[in-house]
Amino acid sequence: MKMTIVVHSGDLDKVMSALILGNGILAMGGDVTLYFTFWGLQRLVRGRFSKAPLSKMHFMGLGKWMMVQRMKKNRVAEPERLMEDFKALGGRVIACEMTMELMGLSKDQMNDQWIDHYGAVGSYVKETENADNTLFI
Amino acid sequence: MKMTIVVHSGDLDKVMSALILGNGILAMGGDVTLYFTFWGLQRLVRGRFSKAPLSKMHFMGLGKWMMVQRMKKNRVAEPERLMEDFKALGGRVIACEMTMELMGLSKDQMNDQWIDHYGAVGSYVKETENADNTLFI
Amino acid sequence: MKMTIVVHSGDLDKVMSALILGNGILAMGGDVTLYFTFWGLQRLVRGRFSKAPLSKMHFMGLGKWMMVQRMKKNRVAEPERLMEDFKALGGRVIACEMTMELMGLSKDQMNDQWIDHYGAVGSYVKETENADNTLFI
Numbered sequence: 001m002k003m004t005i006v007v008h009s010g011d012l013d014k015v016m017s018a019l020i021l022g023n024g025i026l027a028m029g030g031d032v033t034l035y036f037t038f039w040g041l042q043r044l045v046r047g048r049f050s051k052a053p054l055s056k057m058h059f060m061g062l063g064k065w066m067m068v069q070r071m072k073k074n075r076v077a078e079p080e081r082l083m084e085d086f087k088a089l090g091g092r093v094i095a096c097e098m099t100m101e102l103m104g105l106s107k108d109q110m111n112d113q114w115i116d117h118y119g120a121v122g123s124y125v126k127e128t129e130n131a132d133n134t135l136f137i
Numbered sequence: 138m139k140m141t142i143v144v145h146s147g148d149l150d151k152v153m154s155a156l157i158l159g160n161g162i163l164a165m166g167g168d169v170t171l172y173f174t175f176w177g178l179q180r181l182v183r184g185r186f187s188k189a190p191l192s193k194m195h196f197m198g199l200g201k202w203m204m205v206q207r208m209k210k211n212r213v214a215e216p217e218r219l220m221e222d223f224k225a226l227g228g229r230v231i232a233c234e235m236t237m238e239l240m241g242l243s244k245d246q247m248n249d250q251w252i253d254h255y256g257a258v259g260s261y262v263k264e265t266e267n268a269d270n271t272l273f274i
Numbered sequence: 275m276k277m278t279i280v281v282h283s284g285d286l287d288k289v290m291s292a293l294i295l296g297n298g299i300l301a302m303g304g305d306v307t308l309y310f311t312f313w314g315l316q317r318l319v320r321g322r323f324s325k326a327p328l329s330k331m332h333f334m335g336l337g338k339w340m341m342v343q344r345m346k347k348n349r350v351a352e353p354e355r356l357m358e359d360f361k362a363l364g365g366r367v368i369a370c371e372m373t374m375e376l377m378g379l380s381k382d383q384m385n386d387q388w389i390d391h392y393g394a395v396g397s398y399v400k401e402t403e404n405a406d407n408t409l410f411i
Contacts, residue, residue: 001266005273006409008291013175017145017273020235024258028266038287070239098294102344121298128407129275129302133265135143135273136279136291136409138403142410150312154282154410157372161395165403207376270402272280272410 001030002131004124009137010039012079018137019082026089033131034086035124037096040137041103044095044111049080083114092116094123138167139268141261146274147176149216155274156219163226170268171223172261174233177274178240181232181248186217220251229253231260275304276405278398283411284313286353292411293356300363307405308360309398311370314411315377318369318385323354357388366390368397 003025007018018040022032036044043049071078077085087093094117095110107118117123128134140162144155155177159169173181180186208215214222224230231254232247244255254260265271277299281292292314296306310318317323345352351359361367368391369384381392391397402408 001262006291006295008288008411014145017143017175020258021143021261021273024262028259028262030262038291070241104344121294122302124295125275125298125302125304131407133268133271134407134409135271136295136411137145137273138399151282154280154312157395158280158398158410161399165396165399167399207378270405270408272408274282274410 001025001028001133002032003030004033004035004127004131004134006124006134006136007034007036007040007043008038010042014137015040015043016079016082018135019079019086021135022091023082023085023089026086026091031090031092031131032086033092033094033127035094035096035127037099041096041099041105044093044114045105045109046111049083049111087114094119094127096120138162138165138270139169140167141170141172141264141268141271143261143271143273144171144173144177144180145175147179151274152177152180153216153219155272156216156223158272159228160219160222160226163223163228168227168229168268169223170229170231170264172231172233172264174236178233178236178242181230181252182242182246183248186220186248224251231256231264233257275299275302275407276306277304278307278309278401278405278408280398280408280410281308281310281314281317282312284316288411289314289317290353290356292409293353293360295409296365297356297359297363300360300365305364305366305405306360307366307368307401309368309370309401311373315370315373315379318367318389319379319383320385323357323385361388368393368401370394 003022005018005022007015009015018034022034025032093115095115097118097120140159142155142159144152146152155171159171162169230252232252234255234257237243237255277296279292279296281289283289292308296308299306367389369389371392371394374392
């Protein structure tokens with residue numbers, strides 16, 4: 001299975017969900033491309049990966065610290081580790097150039113070692129034309 | 138058409154959207170699997186289904202009470218009823234075990250009668266490999 | 275490639291993302307149907323298109339005004355223009371009738387010139403059965 005995932009949200013739990021799904025597909029022999037855009041692109045800026053807020057973090061009284069403690073206790077990989085695993089398993093990352101221009105970001109501010117390609121919506125479309133499935137997160 | 142839907146959000150309107158789409162596909166002869174994870178999984182905990190907040194509920198001045206009144210007036214099924222219909226129409230529900238561990242939830246706290254399978258991301262991937270389409274909600 | 279997109283969110287950045295992806299696919303020779311429902315449907319009400327809030331607008335200190343300035347400077351089309359382009363490129367728009375009833379909206383309140391069809395979930399399912407891919411935004 002080949003999957004492309006638009007990572008529009010920058011919320012930590014949603015970026016984690018994108019990576020957990022992506023790593024699951026890669027581990028089972030599939031191909032995955034993540035297209036980081038809008039707030040999701042912020043997670044590719046150096047030093048900002050783990051600074052993402054948890055969406056609805058007050059909703060169930062489970063704050064970010066608590067979440068990280070439970071993740072450690074249950075051996076769930078932390079977000080940076082999920083990203084490193086994604087790359088090690090052969091996952092592909094596209095950074096949205098339009099968002100970079102809108103946010104005033106340059107390549108030297110980005111976690112360039114994670115990024116395979118800087119492109120616009122046409123890159124997403126081409127990847128998706130050859131994919132079996134696509135998600136918007 | 139076979140569809141798998143990741144229910145990541147726990148917002149009432151998004152869970153309703155997942156069920157309305159799912160029931161529509163089932164009613165037209167398709168197959169649907171809902172994979173409840175993160176905040177979405179909270180909706181499978183006993184007693185919490187209708188306690189979900191409406192996302193953006195203040196946005197248009199249409200509060201939860203108002204929404205429920207209008208739903209009654211317009212004969213739109215209430216959330217629990219949508220879930221009962223989903224099961225009656227043959228829909229399949231997977232509960233994400235990783236989220237249960239993270240949230241410290243055990244099976245006896247869950248609405249077990251709705252759940253067909255407790256599984257991890259591999260269950261989602263297998264279902265999606267055989268599906269025509271997939272959504273992330 | 276034929277794509278159907280459920281536009282559930284009414285957030286300006288998400289509606290823009292739906293239109294940018296849709297226009298990209300249309301520009302490369304594909305077919306796209308947008309199914310506006312729940313908060314997304316609000317964007318089809320006359321006079322409300324650009325009144326959408328930016329989701330997470332405080333998150334990175336980039337407010338709506340700043341976003342619009344940067345969009346102008348970088349020649350990114352404004353939301354209404356994206357919608358006009360979508361229609362000019364042959365994109366198709368379905369307005370969810372169930373949401374209209376829930377919200378108490380009538381057709382004469384809608385931006386009718388953008389809407390190809392008023393329908394319920396069955397319209398989405400039929401479009402998606404013939405589509406290669408589908409997204410939920």
